[in-house]
Amino acid sequence: xxxxxxxxxxxxxxLVGLTGVGGGSxxxxxxxxxxxxxxxxxxxxxxxxxxxxxxxxxxxxxxKHRSVEWKIVLQMALGSIPSAILVIYLLETVFKKDxxxxxxxxxxxxxxxxxxxxxxxxxxxxMKKSPVLRKTHGERFGRWQAPITVLVGVMLGVLVTLSSxxxxxxxxxxxxxxxPRLATVRIVGTDLAHAxxxxxxxxxxxxxxxxVDVHLLLSLLIGSLPGIYxxxxxxxxxxxxxxxxxxxxxxxVIGLKFVI
Numbered sequence: 001x002x003x004x005x006x007x008x009x010x011x012x013x014x015l016v017g018l019t020g021v022g023g024g025s026x027x028x029x030x031x032x033x034x035x036x037x038x039x040x041x042x043x044x045x046x047x048x049x050x051x052x053x054x055x056x057x058x059x060x061x062x063x064k065h066r067s068v069e070w071k072i073v074l075q076m077a078l079g080s081i082p083s084a085i086l087v088i089y090l091l092e093t094v095f096k097k098d099x100x101x102x103x104x105x106x107x108x109x110x111x112x113x114x115x116x117x118x119x120x121x122x123x124x125x126x127m128k129k130s131p132v133l134r135k136t137h138g139e140r141f142g143r144w145q146a147p148i149t150v151l152v153g154v155m156l157g158v159l160v161t162l163s164s165x166x167x168x169x170x171x172x173x174x175x176x177x178x179x180p181r182l183a184t185v186r187i188v189g190t191d192l193a194h195a196x197x198x199x200x201x202x203x204x205x206x207x208x209x210x211x212v213d214v215h216l217l218l219s220l221l222i223g224s225l226p227g228i229y230x231x232x233x234x235x236x237x238x239x240x241x242x243x244x245x246x247x248x249x250x251x252x253v254i255g256l257k258f259v260i
Contacts, residue, residue, distance in 0.1 A: 002215075002219050004035070005035075005216055005219035005220055005223070006219050006220070006222050006223035007223060008027075008030055008034070008035075008220065009027075009219065009220035009221060009222060009223025009224035009227065010223035010224065010226065010227040011227065012026050012027050012030065012220075012223075012224060012227065013053070013223060013224030013226070013227025013228040013229075013231065014227040014228070014230055014231040015227075015231060015247070016053070016224075016227070016228055016231060017227065017228040017229065017230060017231020017233075024046050024047075024050055024160075024163075024164040024165040024166075024167065024168065025112075025113055025165050025168075025169065026250075026251075027042075027046045027049060027220070028043060028046045028109060028163070028164050028165060029109070029113070029258070031045065031216075032109075033257075037213070037216075038102070039102055039105045039106050039109060040101075040102065040105060040206070040209075040211045041213055042164070043105060043109070043162070043163060043164040043206065043211065044164075044203065044206025044207065044209070044211030044212040045206075045211075045212050045213050045216050045217050045220075046164040047160075047161075047164045047199045047200075047202045047203030047206055047212075048199070048200070048203035048204070048206075048207065048212055048217055049203075049217055049220050049221065049224070050164065050167065050195065050199040050203070051195075051196055051199040051200040051203050052221060053221070053224055053225070053228065054167075054192050054195050054196050054199065055196055067183070067185045067186045067188070067189035067190075068186070068189040068190055068192075068193045069179075069182065069186055069189075069190045070193070072149060072175070072179070072190050072194075073190055073193045073194045075146055075149040075150050075153065076149055076150070076153035076156070076171075076194045077153060077194060077197055077198070078150050078153060079149075079150040079151060079153025079154035079155075079156075079157060080153035080154065080156050080157030080160070080194070080198045081153075081157065081197060081198065081201055082154075082157070083153070083154045083155075083157030083158050083161070084157040084158075084160065084161040084198060084201050084202045084205070085201065085205070087157070087158055087161040087162060088161060088202065088205030088208075088209070091205075091209065092205070092208070092209050104162070105162055105163065106258055107258065107259060108159065108162040108163045109162075109163045109165065109255075109258045110255045110256065110257070110258030110259035110260075111163075111255070111259065112159055112162075112163040112165035112166050112255070113165060113251045113252070113254050113255030113258065114251075114255035114256065114259070115166070115170055116165060116166065116169045116170060116251050116255075117248045117249070117251040117255060118248075118252075119169045119170055119172070119173040120169060120244055120247060120248040120251070121244075121245075122173070141178070145178070148178065149178060152174045152178065153194075156170065156171055156174070156198065157202075160198055160199065160202055161202040161205070164199075164202075167191075167194075167195035167198055167199055168191065168195060171191040171194060171195060172187055172188065175187045175190060175191055
């Protein structure tokens with residue numbers, strides 16, 4: 001079984017390197033449906049898995065590209081970190097022995113996967129910069145920009161803590177919508193930088209609740225790190241217009257399976 005975990009990590013890492021998204025969106029359903037882990041364990045383990053694997057991406061974006069907008073990261077974190085802590089607190093105290101929690105997490109997983117699928121489909125349209133916005137400002141909502149960015153962080157904090165999904169694809173789409181003039185490389189770098197503290201805080205919370213399988217986590221990491229490296233090196237050889245619809249359809253089908 002340990003070999004199967006390593007191979008799964010390799011496969012998911014390869015797809016992440018190839019497409020740039022799909023870590024939690026693919027790993028959590030894989031752990032639930034293929035290996036029969038409880039949704040709570042799958043979510044908790046995947047959160048720490050995401051925090052570790054995304055760390056290398058931030059080092060590249062900040063160190064090499066200087067493409068992290070730290071002001072935006074801070075604003076999103078002001079919303080996401082407190083909301084993640086609140087969700088963990090509620091799960092650990094108020095809803096600790098409530099069997100409905102598993103059902104809530106399962107439904108949230110499905111909704112998050114469907115939203116991620118839609119985000120992949122419409123991301124290219126959002127990436128087409130408006131000529132008017134190019135000539136005016138990079139912020140869509142003017143003086144309300146900061147509060148709305150914090151509010152988006154709150155929603156991501158709740159969704160990611162309950163499902164382990166959304167920090168990547170949904171965070172990217174939210175930033176593309178909020179900051180239409182921001183270069184794509186800065187969108188990706190900023191989203192990665194925000195995802196690390198969010199997934200780390202949420203993951204550590206789940207670890208404290210006993211929802212993290214450490215042996216599984218190490219096995220997944222052994223496979224995923226070389227997978228990401230290989231996938232990222234051949235990503236340019238497979239057209240994005242082929243990969244994106246396939247991944248979006250897969251996530252939509254898995255999401256519907258969780259919800260229905």
